Amino acid sequence: MNPSAADWIKKFLNRFEKQSLVLRFNSEDDFYAHLKSSGFIYGVSIAALPEEPVSHLKLSKEEFTKINLFHGLLFTYLNNFPDGSFDEAIDSIVLFYKALGKGKTGFLQKLVKTNAKDNQLEHILSARLQETNTVLKKNSTSLITFALLYMDILSFKVFLSTPKKLxxxxxxxxxxxxxxxxxxxxxxxxxxxxxxxxxxxxxxxxxxxxxxxxxxxxxxxxxxxxxxxxxxxxxxxxxxxxxxxxxxxxxxxxxxxxxxxxxxxxxxxxxxxxxxxxxxxxxxxxxxSAKIQLFEYSNPVHQFYKQSSETVKKLILRNKVRLTKELEESGELMVLLGQSAVRDLTSEEKTKVKDQLLDICKTIPSLTIFLLPGGTVLLPLLVKFIPKILPSSFQDNRIDTKKRS
CATH class of the missing domain: 1.10.3680 (TerB-like)
Structure with a gap:
């Protein structure tokens, strides 16, 4: 089985039965303990959970992460619906990610043109891991984002019981x-x-x-x-x-x-x-013998901040026309972003900026990374760089505090 090739989910489920994937775990807590032992909770998956090898290939941490994420979602569904089938679980997981990504067209555009739900899910999981890596660059801070992937499993559990609360x-x-x-x-x-x-x-x-x-x-x-x-x-x-x-x-x-x-x-x-x-x-x-800090020092944090800044700047430049149009139509957001360059915004103003910026991110595919778990930590960089990179958009709205005083 090759988790980076098509049909890996089908092969995974064909290789392992429900007993191996679900029933051998005594409880949710027992399954969580195994996830932690695999490194998934720490953001560094060094193994999969089945007792038998999942592949004859030497898998990467990212590939183990993908397998463990899928296994966690699968277990969550079948633990809640013991009589459910693998196919029903896959259908539900696909619906969950579509609900989680509602309006996030950049994320969902990668969900392929295929009717096979297992293939759809393969692309969803690949996009999920790729989006988190894209935010912070490969091998820079994949640890912090991968450590947050267990949130998907917790959120899926909520989705199964009360979808409206997701x-x-x-x-x-x-x-x-x-x-x-x-x-x-x-x-x-x-x-x-x-x-x-x-x-x-x-x-x-x-x-x-x-x-x-x-x-x-x-x-x-x-x-x-x-x-x-x-x-x-x-x-x-x-x-x-x-x-x-x-x-x-x-x-x-x-x-x-x-x-x-x-x-x-x-x-x-x-x-x-x-x-x-x-x-x-x-x-x-x-x-x-792994350095598994949540904040990865093997690639210093200044590199994390630098690469994150470069990523945000690149996203702004690539979407300059669309961003400018959206900002000009927003009115209040334009004013607040301009003011943020010369004074500290109040808590109420920051909430308005966050909400309105995230609304704009929903409409621009490549900015949907800010909507994924771990992405909002970079929101201040977006606030910081928009007025600097799109200065012409703010000339008429910038507040000169010196003149007012």
Whole structure:
């Protein structure tokens, strides 16, 4: 089986029966533990879950990630509908991604002209992984985006029970996870220059996501009312990601451990749950000799920021005509973007900018990357560069604060 070639899903399902893919796992928690052991939760898949080899080929981390994402979605469906078939699961997963990508034409344009649902899903999953890699360039920060792919599985679970809640859920879940990882990173006592660059980017991003109470890092979570604390998978995932975020040097200092303890209490977990999360990460890292930081230092963060900036600039230039037209029609957004270049916007204004910019991104295919999990962290770069790259569009709308004072 070659996950990079057509018909791999059909071959995968022909090779493994439901017993191997679903029934051998005792529960959702058991399946999650196996996903974590494979590295999928950490964004570095080094194996697939079936006990037998899935391929005679030497597969890449991205190919293992694709297989594990599909397996996770498949398990979620059949765990919810034990009498369901593989074909029914595939149909449902395709519907889920179409619902998740509603209006995101750039994502859905890649969904091929074929009636075979398994082939459609193959293209969806390839596009899903490619879109996340495109945002942050290959091998630069695929770790952070791939670590966020488990959100697809959590969101699919919600889609199966209450489809109408999907959009709101995915937005809130992404914001919560990104903010939480940022707070975990900020808790580090010894920050190198790369830590500081990432903190600066996340602080900028967080103002366009959810406001953070800087007096008490853990208070932000109390406003995440969607997080019912009844879903153990959400809570485990959140704790594992935060453990990953602070443990890049394999040593937890006092402030890092204190943050994780606060989060553990908030999530209604025990001290043993926290110890297990730390142990799982340590065991995986030692077993596979992999640098699996959530924020990848083998390719320094300044390179991440630089490449991300270049990507955003290129997207703006390639869509200059369309962007200019959309901005001119938006009115208020044009004014606010112009003002953002000379003063700090209020929280209310930032919310307006975020909402209106994302609406524009929905209409421009190549900008739909900002709508995918992990993409909104780059939204401040879009706000920063639009007035600089499209200056003529803002000449009549720029506010001269000096003259007003």
């Amino acid at each position: 959009t709101h859920y995915t937005i809130e879940l992404e914001s919560t996870i990104i903010n939480c990882c940022f707070l975990a990173l900020r808790s580090k006592e010894r920050k190198n220059k790369y830590d500081k660059q990432l903190v600066a980017l996340f602080e900028s991003s967080s103002s366009y996501l959810n406001e953070i109470n800087h007096g008490d890092d853990i208070l932000w979570a109390e406003s995440a009312t969607y997080l019912t604390l009844k879903d153990g998978l959400e809570k485990k995932y959140l704790l594992d990601l935060c453990t990953l975020a602070v443990n890049d040097d394999h040593v937890l200092d006092a402030s890092e451990f204190q943050f994780l303890q606060q989060l553990t209490v908030f999530l209604d977990f025990s001290e043993e749950d926290l110890k297990q999360s730390i142990k799982d990460l340590s065991d995986f890292s030692e077993a596979h």
